[in-house]
Amino acid sequence: MIVILTMLSGIIIGLSLGVLGAGGAILTVPALIFLVGLDEKAAIAHSLVVxxxxxxxxSLINLRRHDSMPDGKTLLLFALSSAPSAALGALLGAVISANWQMGVLVVLMIVAAIKMLRAPSTNNTTNAGALKILAVGAGTGAITGLVGVGGGFLIVPALVLFAGLSMIRATATSLVLIVLNTLVAAVSLVVTDNAPQWHGGILLTLCGFGVAGVIAGQFVATKLPAHKVRRLFAWCLLLIAASLVIRTLSMPG
Structure with a gap:
């Protein structure tokens, strides 16, 4: 049964990422907790890898399309602050209470849901300068390491508003940043001996079905009404956030 639920989790995570782009990875930790049965610390660590x-x-899929290439200059600037803060976030997450981590995740899920329920605003881009991009990069990197989410729903708007990138270029750049931040955070846990016990079978199953799901999701995304999908996903996030709150409050201690 666990194997089936793990495969289902991988498909759900991959589909959500493929259809929605930024924001889909926020489902990974709840899926690992509720469907696969991992505890909070293990779910966050495994989420970084998945x-x-x-x-x-x-990112590899985007390489086939010229208009979906990441912006090199912005990527480098963002990475300078996001990568170190992802490592620090992961180390902080290893020592603080799992309840605090779940609290941060619930807040992020609510913020993401509200953003998805709102009508998309026009892209009033501003060239905010290097310092603001570095600050936003540090914040999103820390969030990635702390609670195991990609942070794309924060990175993409930041790249559009502060770096002046188009949505397509921002999403492509965000994917590369997510790869970098999750890798740095996961390696930080391993080298400092703060990682929980790894479940190789779960990781391989989730990654395999997640990759299949993201490829299928990118195909399906062209067939579905985007605004309806985003609204449905937003309400699912709110429901899952409420479930996490109930789970946390019901735990002893």
Whole structure:
């Protein structure tokens, strides 16, 4: 049964990432907790690997399309602050209470849901300068390491608003940043001996079905009404956030 639920989790995560682009990876930790049965610390660590592998697949797919190439200058600037803060976020997450981590994740899910329920705004881009991009990069990197999400739903708007990138270029750049941040955070846990016990079978199953799901999701995305999919996903996020709150409150201690 666990194997079936793990495969289902991989497909759900991959499909959500393929259809929605930024934001889909936020389902990974709840899926690992509720469907696969991992505890919070293990779910966050495994999520870093799964999200990184799926984002890497998305990046490879983007290489086939010239308009979906990442912006090199912005990528380098963002990575300068996001990579070190991802490592620090992962190390902080290893020592603080799992309840605090779940609290941060719930807040992020609510923020993401609200953003998806709102009508998309026009792209009023501003050239905010290097310092603001570095600050946003540090924040999103820390969030990635702390709670195991890709942070694309924060990175993409930041790249559009502060770096002046188009949505397509911002999403492509975001995927590369997610790969970098999740890799740095996961390696930080391993080298400092703060990683939980790894479940190789779960990782391989999730990554394999997640990659298949993201490829299928990118195909399906062209056939579905985007605004309806985003609204449905937003309500699912709110429901899952409520479930995480109930789970946390019901745990002893």
């Amino acid at each position: 999200v990184g592998v799926i984002a890497f697949t998305g």
